[in-house]
Amino acid sequence: MRRSRLKHAGLAVLLMLGSWTAAGSLPASASDEAPASAGLLQAMQEDFGLTRAQAEERLAAEERATDLEPVARRAAGGAFGGSWFDAATGRLTVAVTTDAPPATTEAVEATGARVRAVEHSARALDAAKTRIDGFSAPSGVAGWHVDPAANSVVVEVVEDERADNDVQRFLDRARTAGPVTVRTVTDTPSTFAAGTVGGDPYYTGNVRCSIGFSVHGGFVTAGHCGGAGAGVSGWDGSYIGTFQGSSFPDNDYAWVSVGSGWWTVPVVLGWGTVSDQLVRGSAEAPIGASICRSGSTTHWHCGTVLAKNETVNYAQGAVHQMTKTSVCAEGGDSGGSFISGDQAQGVTSGGWGNCTSGGETWFQPVNEILNRYGLTLHTA
Template sequence: MRRSRLRHLGLAGLLVLGGLTAAGTLPASAADASSTSSSASSDREPASAGLLDAMQRDFGLSRAEAEDRLAAERDATGLEPVARRAAGTAFGGSWFDADAGELTVALTSDAAPSTVQAVRATGAQVRTVEHSARQLDAAKARVDRLDAPAGVSSWRVDHSANTVVVDVVKSERADNDVQNFLERAREAGPVTVRSVPSAPRTFAAGTVGGDPYYTGNVRCSIGFSVHGGFVTAGHCGRAGAGVSGWDRSYIGTFQGSSFPDNDYAWVSVGSGWWTVPVVLGWGTVSDQLVRGSNVAPVGASICRSGSTTHWHCGTVLAHNETVNYSDGSVVHQLTKTSVCAEPGDSGGSFISGDQAQGVTSGGWGNCSSGGETWFQPVNEILNRYGLTLHTA
């Protein structure tokens, strides 16, 4: 799960609004994303403590063993191009042998003794193989031209096995289309088939309410998923602006945006991202499903999810309020709440039960001393752009 990463991003970008009067409120806007990055140190250690800790945890190494392995990998990385040149046309591939801590270079059986000696002189270990790297690459290129059915998950050159390995989903191994693909793949060259438990998927994320997104150096929060994208605050970006997600991968583009007078926008998504009818609970509560957008009355409880201060609740204080922000921006038809917010929470989700209410616009105060926050009603945004809320 990525929530610990999100929590870090949110808190690192935190800015305090401070206590302001109602007439001097500010858009919750935006935290400057540049505040989440730190300057690199010129005298940085070769390996960070975090990297060494991760290697100890994931590889079962001691700290000294982790340091030794990193040093051996650095040596192998520098050695590989030298050994490759020494191997010439007999080169069958190379790989780092973690157990031995050395680079291994494959050479075809017809390699001249002088070639073998030259490769060993570089410090690499030598293994004799049947097929050259060039032959394996050509075989894979031929497989690339085949149309693969869904049951075939991937294929690649494996130099240590001296073959092209084709991964097939175990449950689809007997499928006729899979068998036809494998038959044609074997005609392309040396192929080994491996079973895998499931098909691969991308690890880009769904657009989840409360998650952070970035426009340039500005961080805001996703409001609600709609079919084709998500809605958020207008002051977070103008139409045509590109948007990246919590992991800094590209999400999509602002398709419409209005601020001031209104404070709403919608972003189209693509590039492996998809819409999800969920609002983050940030571990305070379970993540909340969105089932509709019925308007909560004044006095009803309401909660907000945002990428800076996460999950907070309060009550609806007023509908259709006109707000005059301290920068002179006037926004109409906002709903007032007793929920706190801070910079970076802008655009995030207001939800009552399982009903979407709106996207965070701005407010006064903070989540330490309290305050009030306004949101742009979600139904107005849906009607303005002809969008359909993604519901469970």
């Protein structure tokens, strides 16, 4: 049943690509060509408590913020302190250091972004985080990231272990690196691979994971799902291909070559919750933007981008440059797609919690994976 549905999706995409090619051009992005699907709008209404009109308005505002961010960043120059999407106002907020000349603040405001004055630049905060990355963290420390709204490096500590001596020593050392804020989380992060249960996207040995995004020649996924050279089987047990590159820990990304009758299409499964989503690019959504995840266990869920460039302290070792979200996930969802609108964002790595009680999940940004392996995203 599922194989048939995927084949039909692939044929539809090929037909659309053929007609675009005949016309002599391809759409550059989702912006003007593709309104949000009814299923995506319905999912946003359910997950965020919005009306249909509010969901449409939010998606449009997030797209404007995504386009605006690099322009506002350039206007801020060395005074740039970070940026985030404010769902309450529907606008991009850009932090600018207090020592910036008035002309810089005015230049940022002229782009249409809101300005917030802060003490520390993004460069200074990133440097502090890099210093903390060099420290060995105990298991009671879940991770750390730069929070532009807090204008600080946020270190997350497991609530039950905050008083642990090793945790306290790590926090004391972290504070010497730069401005640090401590927050508590309820559980330690873990990856979302699972044992063989059958009927799901792909397997490496007895490990089940999820396909991330199609690239020309294969697909990208999580590195902890398999090492370079490992063979990959599909949901029906047939051979798909081989892990051509893989990195975990330090990173959590990989890519798999596809052959043996399998092919790639620029589609993310909606699992019946929403219609299958076409992928049209990989423009990076800002902090605060809505984002959805597709995985083979818990299927389709949505939330918001909470943080970027976070170091996550898994039991197997620290993984860097991760993006944190409020989206839930469970075992077997590893490697699956994170998408914002029709823009690919990254592949599921791990998190804490589940899709019954809630939790948080991290993904490895897709553009980093593409750049690392010289891959080209398959887009519609």
